[in-house]
Amino acid sequence: MSTQPDLLYSEEEEALRAAVRDLLTDHCDAAGVIARTETDTPHDRSLWKALTDGMGLAGLLVPEDRGGQGATHREAAVVLEELGRAVAPVPYLTSAVVATEALLAFEDAGELVDALASGRTVGALAVGLHTAPGAAFTTVRLEDGALHGELTGIADAAAADVLLVPADDGGLYAVEAGAVTVTPQTSLDLTRPLARVALDGAPGRRLGDAGPAVRRALRAGAGLLASEQLGVADWCLTGTVRHLKDRKQFNRPVGGFQALKHRLAQLWLEVVHLRAAARAAADALATGEDTDVTVTVAQAYAASVAVRAAEEALQLHGGTGMTWEHPVHLYLKRAKADSIAYGTAGAHREALAALVDLRAP
Incomplete structure (x- = not known):
């Protein structure tokens, strides 16, 4: 008998969020990420080491008896929210989620699973x-x-x-x-x-x-990508609200103008809905309840919200948002790239129609 999913964050998940956010605040500043994109080595190896060696996050999805942390997709989703908020240039989604999920489909891949769970080895x-x-x-x-x-x-x-x-x-x-x-x-x-x-x-x-392993891996990737997209959208909304409170025109905060209040209120509502969809997908992956439908719903919705949040952030930051030095362009690019990762929203809507038997005539 299925039960209603608990979409609220547990105390442990909030503690994990705080720890990851503190680490990213210290080791993943926007200026550093932008500077790294201008080099031949965009991946941040030292940050990856801190996340894996220091915190053991690469093995969250790996059972303890296979060398991992024995956590669930809910905890991995919290990590991805924070990595999305920082557009962190680390292969967490691709290695600790997608490649790891593919390997977990095989009983005799123990050595490789252990290597990926430790973070010593990066898989793709x-x-x-x-x-x-x-x-x-x-x-x-x-x-x-x-x-x-x-x-x-x-x-x-x-x-x-x-x-x-x-x-x-x-x-x-x-x-x-x-x-x-x-x-x-x-x-x-x-x-x-x-x-x-x-x-x-x-x-x-x-x-x-390959078939079952790849399907399992891509489903987990799609479901947890929604949490990364939530992190991107949440940063864009929060950063834009902060900017509009500080920015003044005609000797009053720009955020006080009614038209902008309406735009931000609408965006806030969409981000709240995205949070529910992303949390539901993570919980479904963790429990195995209605997983295909819940993941597909999340991905059918997430892309448009993340992209719109980034576009609004770019516009509402004005001229500042158009500069290379301001990080909002990183979020817009991540949101646009994520919108076609692991299937477009249109592909997921088509899949959802088949799953619930509501195909177009």
Whole structure:
């Protein structure tokens, strides 16, 4: 018998949020993130080490008997909210969630699961970031025991130590990053770079059937992406309200103008709704209750709210918001890139229609 999900944050989740936010405040300032995007190494290795070695966050989804923290998707969602608020350039979603979920589908992937749970190893599922749960994905060719082919749009491949590569024999293979060629692709979101992965006779270890593992991983990625989008939207709303309280025109705060109050009130309402949808998706992933429907609902709604929040922030910051030095452009790019990650809102609405048997005539 199903029970109503508890969407409120527990004391433990709030304590986790406070700890992650404190760490990000100290180690992930906006100026540093912007400066890093202008280099060839956008990923922040020292921040990743602090999150994983220092706090053990890479292993939240891994059961204790498999070397992890034995937490749930609810705790991982809180972490992703905070990482979204800071547009932190770390491969948490791609490694600690998506790649880890794929590995957890296999009983004999213990060594790799342990490595990812510790954060010592960064993993990446070699499936295009745009791929929705249940959608077809590109495979490489298995020939004489080696892998050949090219995969594009792989998020955080440049930071990965091991790639989980689907092949045309239906298997998912663990491939060391040193055995492939990773070429950066132009990416709108400079804090989550994409890459082309070329395999030319690369050796790989077959883990098991790719289909169920990839679907599981992409579903978790889509569901928890909503929490990252919530973090982005919440930062945009909070930062804009703060700016409009401080900014003055005609000797009065700009935030006092009624037209702007209405825009902010509408945005606040949408962010509240997004929080409910994101929390529901995290809870559904944690409990296994109505997971497909709840995740799909969250992703059908999240993208538009995050993008609108970032667009409003950009506009309402005025000329300041148009500068490279102000971080709002990072949030707009992350929101736009997230809007097509793990399936577009339109793809999720179509999937939802099939799930609840309400297809268009």
